[in-house]
Amino acid sequence: MILEGHPIVPVVVVDDAAQVAGLVDALAAGGIRCAEITLRTPAAVAALRIAGAVGGFVAGAGTVLTADDVDRVVDAGARFVVSPGLDDDVVARCRHHGVDVVPGVATATEVQRALRLGLDRLKFFPAAQLGALAAIEALSGPFPGVRFLPSGGVSPENAAAYIASPSVFAVSGSWMATRAMIRDGDVATIERVSREAVALVTP
Numbered sequence: 001m002i003l004e005g006h007p008i009v010p011v012v013v014v015d016d017a018a019q020v021a022g023l024v025d026a027l028a029a030g031g032i033r034c035a036e037i038t039l040r041t042p043a044a045v046a047a048l049r050i051a052g053a054v055g056g057f058v059a060g061a062g063t064v065l066t067a068d069d070v071d072r073v074v075d076a077g078a079r080f081v082v083s084p085g086l087d088d089d090v091v092a093r094c095r096h097h098g099v100d101v102v103p104g105v106a107t108a109t110e111v112q113r114a115l116r117l118g119l120d121r122l123k124f125f126p127a128a129q130l131g132a133l134a135a136i137e138a139l140s141g142p143f144p145g146v147r148f149l150p151s152g153g154v155s156p157e158n159a160a161a162y163i164a165s166p167s168v169f170a171v172s173g174s175w176m177a178t179r180a181m182i183r184d185g186d187v188a189t190i191e192r193v194s195r196e197a198v199a200l201v202t203p
């Protein structure tokens with residue numbers, strides 16, 4: 001799994017691909033060497049292409065909803081794929097390309113479906129609304145081999161508690177590089193908040 005060793009996965013929305021080089025530099029300067037670039041803007045694929053070409057940085061794609069999306073992001077250099085939910089076609093196309101996929105789950109039924117597809121690294125989304133760490137720990141009872149990537153409402157207030165759980169392999173969220181910070185080119189804040197986030201999750 002390409003995200004091993006990356007305890008924080010920024011979820012970013014990029015409006016202008018010209019902002020992505022500065023974004024990647026700021027994240028890396030803060031100690032974060034990966035990002036999930038979401039397919040929520042027309043600039044996303046171009047942004048992925050730029051981020052994916054940066055040595056030592058692991059660029060992935062998020063909000064990947066269809067097999068065609070998988071083709072587009074893999075062509076642009078995505079090294080991992082994240083989906084908000086669990087879609088068999090997306091999983092199959094990622095397998096076809098040999099790219100790691102982290103689909104989202106919200107229920108025990110979806111965890112079982114993911115396991116049947118051979119996946120045990122799963123996004124838990126939207127984490128805060130689903131019951132946060134308590135919900136993850138409850139799911140870990142019947143599914144001890146599954147490890148989760150909580151996303152949605154992860155913050156400096158709860159990131160350390162999430163990452164301390166053996167059932168959590170990484171946390172993701174937008175707080176260290178918000179859409180506004182990226183749009184404003186506020187790389188100083190992105191670097192500072194990234195560094196603070198890394199300190200929170202480093203034992």
Ligand code: 3PG
Pocket residue numbers: 011125151152153154172173174175
């Ligand atoms: C998302 O899909 O936007 C992610 O889950 C990030 O959520 P956050 O903005 O609450 O960190």
